Amino acid sequence: MKDIFILIEHRRGEIRNISFELLTKARELSEKTGGKVTALLLGHQTESFINEIKSSAHRIIVIEDEKLKDFNSEYYTATLFNVLTTEKPFLTLIGHTAFGIDIAPALGSKLNIPVATDCIGIEIDNNIIVTRQMYGGKLNATINFKDSSQFLVTVRQGAFPVSETNLSVEHPAMAATEITKTPSTLTEDIAAIKFLEYIEAATGGVDITKANIVIGIGRGVKEQENLKIIEDFAQAIGGVVGCSRPVADSGWLPKDRQVGSSGKTIKPKLYIAMGISGASQHISGMKGSETIIAINKDPNAPIFNEANYGIVDDLFKVIPALKKKIEELK
Ligand SMILES: Cc1cc2nc3c(=O)[nH]c(=O)nc-3n(C[C@H](O)[C@H](O)[C@H](O)COP(=O)(O)OP(=O)(O)OC[C@H]3O[C@@H](n4cnc5c(N)ncnc54)[C@H](O)[C@@H]3O)c2cc1C
Structure with missing residues (x-):
């Protein structure tokens, strides 16, 4: 079955829009392939996140650990590696955000599966075909992967619209959203990086949203x-x-x-x-x-x-x- 996994990205207690863009696209693809859409939710005290996404995925895999509360690429990569090795989904989608850029290449290399980054189009046939921009957006390139049973793709923010419609009840794979809570096996010593605090980017004194x-x-x-x-x-x-x-x-x-x-x-x-x-x-x-x-x-x-x-x-x-x-x- 061509199951699609989505990494849910959250920051400072809010799910980021890219997660809903990916869920929408995954649902559209799954309508064609008959596979299931699974949201991967890594975090701490994730109840409100679960409520927000539960009508958008067939299944949610929740891994709770205080070390996953704020983004840390080492904890995230290790956790994702374990889940993806066990579950072996056909396609995993991650936002091409600061988080995704940090995780995807290392994760792809650890899993030894093909990775395409910053994609703006995805089609699934027998294989996967993705679209990426080249030459600063002047050309769109379509990319085929070598044969593999698993693929990892990072998707540009804004590439796919968010649909308000929930999963179709007619979808063959749709029953009720299944929530699987998987224990975290993270230990402090695997991460050399420590999350300290969020610092908002300086606007350089110009806020174009406020100008006349x-x-x-x-x-x-x-x-x-x-x-x-x-x-x-x-x-x-x-x-x-x-x-x-x-x-x-x-x-x-x-x-x-x-x-x-x-x-x-x-x-x-x-x-x-x-x-x-x-x-x-x-x-x-x-x-x-x-x-x-x-x-x-x-x-x-x-x-x-x-x-x-x-x-x-x-x-x-x-x-x-x-x-x-x-x-x-x-
Ligand atoms: C997922 C995704 C998200 C994107 N998000 C954004 C976004 O947020 N914002 C955004 O802007 N784009 C975004 N893009 C890119 C977008 O598709 C276009 O590529 C981009 O907007 C083109 O920028 P441009 O108009 O500056 O360049 P071009 O399309 O290259 O246009 C340049 C224009 O300048 C004109 N020109 C050249 N010389 C002169 C001159 N001397 N005097 C007058 N006119 C001249 C030309 O006739 C031409 O019309 C996104 C693309 C994707 C796929």
Whole structure:
């Protein structure tokens, strides 16, 4: 049977959204394969988590241990290794988050099974086919694995929507959610890493979710050196600079400036999209803006479908002209 296991990720007492994204996708895949969806819940005092996920999985395997309360890759990897060796699920899905990136390669190597990371698509036929992005999102690559009876895949956040619908009662594998409590065998000495505390990432003083005017920049800005022109413009009109994912991925701006499904959702009074094509993942983060202006040299760029006003031209020509006009008006 092609059973799918999901690692439930939680932080500071809350299940993270990626877990629900994975549960939704696993349910969709299991409808086709007839396998069961099992949630792997590692933690301490997990009752509320169990209640939250119990309508989303056929089975929940709970491993309780105070050492699993906060994320520790060594305790998590050792526990997962034991469960996956005993249970041998066909596919295990883990979020491509800071947690997942830390666990998956070591776990895959210990289990000696194929691993694909940062996937945005999964299909199960006889084998598994996953989709990954290449060249900063310019190309999608589909990947086949070598034959194996077990696979491990990490999934990009926001790649799959969360469905509110619970497991279908018609599903052949669905009876009632089975809860299996497995004792933890962890001992202190297996971990060299100790969890000390959570520290929130610094926002760098700019919170794009609170700004009235956001200038969103995309790959059309070409290179990091050009940010100065944009920042000057943003300052001139009292706005802050946000960005599309490729800009954040390139490290030109911090991740907390990214707008979109795997970034921030913003609703400013004015959003000016500069050199942004308007991919759905970007649009979902800014479509609630009161007024949207798009500047793009491609008249067919999808961003114009969302914009209230559009300028089809080279942004490096438009910015000085706009800045001059604004200064005159001031
Ligand atoms: C699971 C998943 C999650 C994602 N999450 C996000 C997310 O949260 N946020 C996000 O933004 N993306 C996200 N993406 C990526 C998204 O699919 C797009 O790849 C990305 O938004 C494209 O960014 P872009 O518009 O800057 O680049 P491109 O698509 O490369 O567009 C660049 C645009 O600039 C224009 N241009 C070029 N030069 C100039 C110039 N001189 N003047 C004017 N215009 C110019 C071009 O005509 C083009 O339209 C995600 C993708 C996946 C699969």
